[in-house]
Amino acid sequence: MPETPAIRTEKLSKRFGELAAVDELSLAIPAGELxxxxxxxxxxxxxxxxMLTGIMDPTAGEVFVLGEDMRRAGEGVRSQLGYMSQRFGLYPDLTVQENLRFYADIQMIPRRGREARIAELLEFGKLTPFKDRPAGKLSGGMKQKLGLACALVHRPRVLFLDEPTNGVDPVSRRDFWRILYGLLAEGVTVFVATAYLDEAERCGRVGLMHRGRLLACDTPKNLRGILKGGVLELATADPRHAVRALSGAFPGGSVVLFGERLHLFAPDPQEAEARARSVLEAQGLEVAVRPVQPTLEDLLVSLLREQG
Ligand SMILES: Nc1ncnc2c1ncn2[C@@H]1O[C@H](COP(=O)(O)OP(=O)(O)OP(=O)(O)O)[C@@H](O)[C@H]1O
Structure with a gap:
């Protein structure tokens, strides 16, 4: 019999009035996956x-974590989950160590072994030298690492993280991911929500979500393969004029304005570059063209375009 997935949703949906914030999301995440x-x-x-952590009830659909129905799950399963939300509650006046003790109290960690666990987490997050510093005086990256340490105090089997590295400097981000890989090696299932494509690259599998819907779900390598051909970045003095001119020459949605630059999705980038140049030159517009690595937005735009 196949192993029960650590996380499973079936047509999970949440509506706020007219808005489908989550729309028929179906996922199966095996234990130990990032x-x-x-x-x-x-x-x-x-x-x-x-909804995965049982904090909010779905409007429709099913949600199971560690085989338990989260619409009815009691403390049994919740004590095996760790959750670091975007507004994770650190106490700014308490020191790093006191914050960890506070979360150990909430999680009812027995006194025996508690200090050892806290010391371990401090080491894990390279926070030991800062253990007596008030949390409010930590850098953004250190705050996030402390938040993660607090979410881990009870050794959860499944960890949920909501944009944990938002606004965190690159070095702390690397530290953060090193910690996540360490957890993975211990067999913890990690579910991380992120807006960063480079972070998605580090995951075993990725679900691309847009307006409540799951557009694609696969390994990063397979997802990159979805974008057939390549993406060209076009810089001109008048990007809006350029979009109008190009949209006649390229199929609907192939030309997208990204800030002041254009992205052109092209099955054959060389041919597309020549065609774009001649269209723009005919309009008296100079253009600089270079191929770019597809971004998350490119992927999303391309997927939405394919769906019409
Ligand atoms: N309690 C709520 N009441 C009404 N609308 C809500 C509520 N919570 C979320 N929404 C709406 O549902 C949609 C999805 O929001 P959600 O916060 O889940 O997105 P997100 O991908 O996590 O983005 P963010 O990183 O900005 O939080 C948004 O349009 C949001 O405005």
Whole structure:
């Protein structure tokens, strides 16, 4: 018999009035996987996490974690989950160590072994030298690492993280991911919501979410393969004029304005570059063209375009 997935949802949905914040999300995440739910702001990631952790009831559909129905789950399963939300509650006046003790109290960690666990977590997050510093005086990256340490105090089997490295510097981000890999090696299932494509690259599997819907779910390598051909970045003095001119020459949605630059999705980038140049030159517009690595947004745009 196949092993029960650590996380399973079946047509999981949440509506807020007319808005489908999460729309028929079906996922199966095996134990020990590092899964990334990726999407821009408002995609529905936080709402998904709230339902996965049993904090919010779905409007429809099913949600199971460690085989337990989270719509009815009691403390039994919750004590095996760790959750670091975007507004994770650290106490700014308490020191790093006191915050950890506070969470150990909430999780009812027995006194025996508690200090050893706290020391271990401090080491894990390279926070030992800062253990007596008030949490409010930590850098952004250290705060996030302390938040993670607090979420881990009770050794959860499944860890949910909501955009944990938002606004964190690159070095702390690397530290953070090193910790996540350490957890993975211990067999913890990690579910991380992120808006960063480079973080998605680090996950075993990734779900791309947009307006509540799961557009694709696969390994990063397979997801990159979805974008057939390549992406060209076009810089011109008048990008809006350029979009109008190009949209006649390329099929609907192939030309997208990204800030002041254009992205052109092209099955054959060389041919597309020549065609774009001649269209723009005919309009008297100079253009600089270079191939770019597809971004998360490119992937999303391309997927949405394919779906019409
Ligand atoms: N309690 C609520 N009441 C009404 N609408 C809500 C509520 N919570 C979320 N929404 C809406 O549902 C949609 C999805 O929000 P959600 O927070 O899940 O997205 P997200 O992908 O986590 O983005 P962010 O990173 O900005 O939180 C958004 O349009 C949001 O405005």
């Amino acid at each position: 899964f990334g739910l990726v999407g821009s702001d408002g995609a529905g990631k936080s709402t998904t996490l709230r």
